[in-house]
Amino acid sequence: MGRSPCCDKVGLKKGPWTPEEDQKLLAYIEEHGHGSWRALPAKAGLQRCGKSCRLRWTNYLRPDIKRGKFSLQEEQTIIQLHALLGNRWSAIATHLPKRTDNEIKNYWNTHLKKRLAKMGIDPVTHKPRNDALSAAGAGAGDGGENSKTAANLSHMAQWESARLEAEARLARQTRLRSGSGGGSSSAGSFQAAAAAGGESSEFGSFPSQLMKPSSSLGAVKAWSGGSAVWAANPSEPIGGISGGGIESPTSTLTSAAGVGESFAAAAASDGGSGGMMNDEGDRFRHLPEYKDGIIENSILPFLSSSSEHVPCLNFVEKFTDLLLSSSSGDRRFSDDDGGSRGEDYCEDNNNYWNSILNLVNSSPSDSPLF
DNA sequence: AAGCAATCCAACCGCCTGATT
DNA sequence: GAATCAGGCGGTTGGATTGCT
Incomplete structure (x- = not known):
């Protein structure tokens, strides 16, 4: 299917926008609305292509845009939604009012992605990288915690399979x-x-x-x-x-499972300080024991420090908290508290899926999630 | 203070999809 | 049904800024 370029590139300006150009675009849209982007530049007296105008408007000039630092809440939302949706920035952006997909994408690429990578987690799949896994295995000789972690990682991998x-x-x-x-x-x-x-x-x-x-x-x-x-x-x-042909949202829900493994890897690479709380909650609680050599009940104590709290496997939220705290020295997930952390955390955070689903529910009906 | 590296982010590019002709 | 158009999306780039030595 042939298609002509969106605009004649000859004679059109590129690069950073000047305040004058911004003013022209703003004034035109305020008075007339953007209408056809293709026709807009000529009408507004801009030497830009329509696409450039649209981008400038949607990413910068729109009055309902919030700029500046992302809050912890926003960071958490991004991480959770990325685990759920993958790189679908526009979908993620619908859940972060006043943030543009471009801004979220940039923030992910420059901050959150690196934080994940630093923790030995593949930011694409939200799964532990191989080196992280082997690192966990290599650490098994250091003490019981690491070997437990490695063993549980293995179970998580089996579960993922x-x-x-x-x-x-x-x-x-x-x-x-x-x-x-x-x-x-x-x-x-x-x-x-x-x-x-x-x-x-x-x-x-x-x-x-x-x-x-x-x-x-x-x-x-x-x-x-x-x-x-x-x-x-x-x-x-x-x-x-x-x-x-159901196509599993591999990078989304799959990721949610992967995050569990990632957390374990993060815990392992973090000197075994991570507490494993799997937010797979709604899924894992359906499978207290999957015999057949794939899932054993040992996974559950790993997912939650108290099997009585299995339904409260608010993993991803905890995981994202860990991520968010990893740069601030927050040690709330240390093992020092003798295993009560899971319960405490469960009290603080209810079902992860419900939170995600509520999040999704609260979105506009035409949310382009899928 | 200078030079270099790392980081940030606005903007561009190419591709895809849905609507229209 | 094919061609075209317009808008939108995600990946990438490159200039500006910041931090480090």
């Missing part, structure tokens, strides 16, 4: 069921999954009002719920999910 397998199986099944009719977009697939899953007991762990077939949120739940169900009963096909 099982989960990926589940994803693949789910995709295969949905493809088979839908034949060639399904779309390839994850949005459609998840919506189909949500619609087909409806409010069946398969998704019973989620509030029914969140299972609106048309909502992207329902799709998230359908996927994560379905995954949990499968994990609990690996031999059983995931019922109720149909639709074309």
Whole structure:
């Protein structure tokens, strides 16, 4: 499909905007609205292409833009949403009022990504890097904590393998069921999954009002719920999910699982000071024991210091807290408190998925999450 | 104070998608 | 159905700024 450039580049100015140009653009948009961006520069008397004007407006001149330092809350939201959504900056931006996708992207690339990398976590997958894993293993001789961590890392890796397998199986099944009719977009697939899953007991762990077939949120739940169900009963096909070629949001929900491992790696690389609280909560609590050599119950004490608090596996939030505190010397996750941290933390933070889902729920109905 | 390195961030680029012709 | 257009998105770049030696 051919397409002409958005503008004739000859004679058009590039580079930083001058205050005069800003003023012209601002004045024009305030009076007329932006209308067609392509036509705007000529009407506004600017020697810029429409695309450049649009970018300047959306990333800088728009009156509802908040500038300056990101708050801790914003950082946490970004990390959580990145674990959930991957590099979908515009989607993430819809949950951070007054922040632009460009600003969030820059902030991620310059701050948060580096913080993750520093902790031995792959910022793309939110999983521990191999060197971090081996570092954890190498540290096993140092003492019991490290060897425990390494062993648990292994369990986490096994769990991730099982989960990926589940994803693949789910995709295969949905493809088979839908034949060639399904779309390839994850949005459609998840919506189909949500619609087909409806409010069946398969998704019973989620509030029914969140299972609106048309909502992207329902799709998230359908996927994560379905995954949990499968994990609990690996031999059983995931019922109720149909639709074309489900494509797991690998970098999103997968990441949430990966984050668990990442946290372990971070804990290991941090001298074993990290407390493991997995926020996989809603998923893990469905699988107290996954035999078959994949998940053992030993994972649960690892995820939570108290098995009585298994439902409160608010991992990602804790993980993000750790990230956020890693640069400020916050030692709240040290092992010094004899294991009560998990309970304390659980008291402070309820179900992670609920917070994410609430976050998503609070977004505009046309939020481009999926 | 000077030189260099690291960091930040506005802006650009190319690609994709949906709407229109 | 193909071609075109407009808008949007994510990745990347490069100049400016800051920090370090």
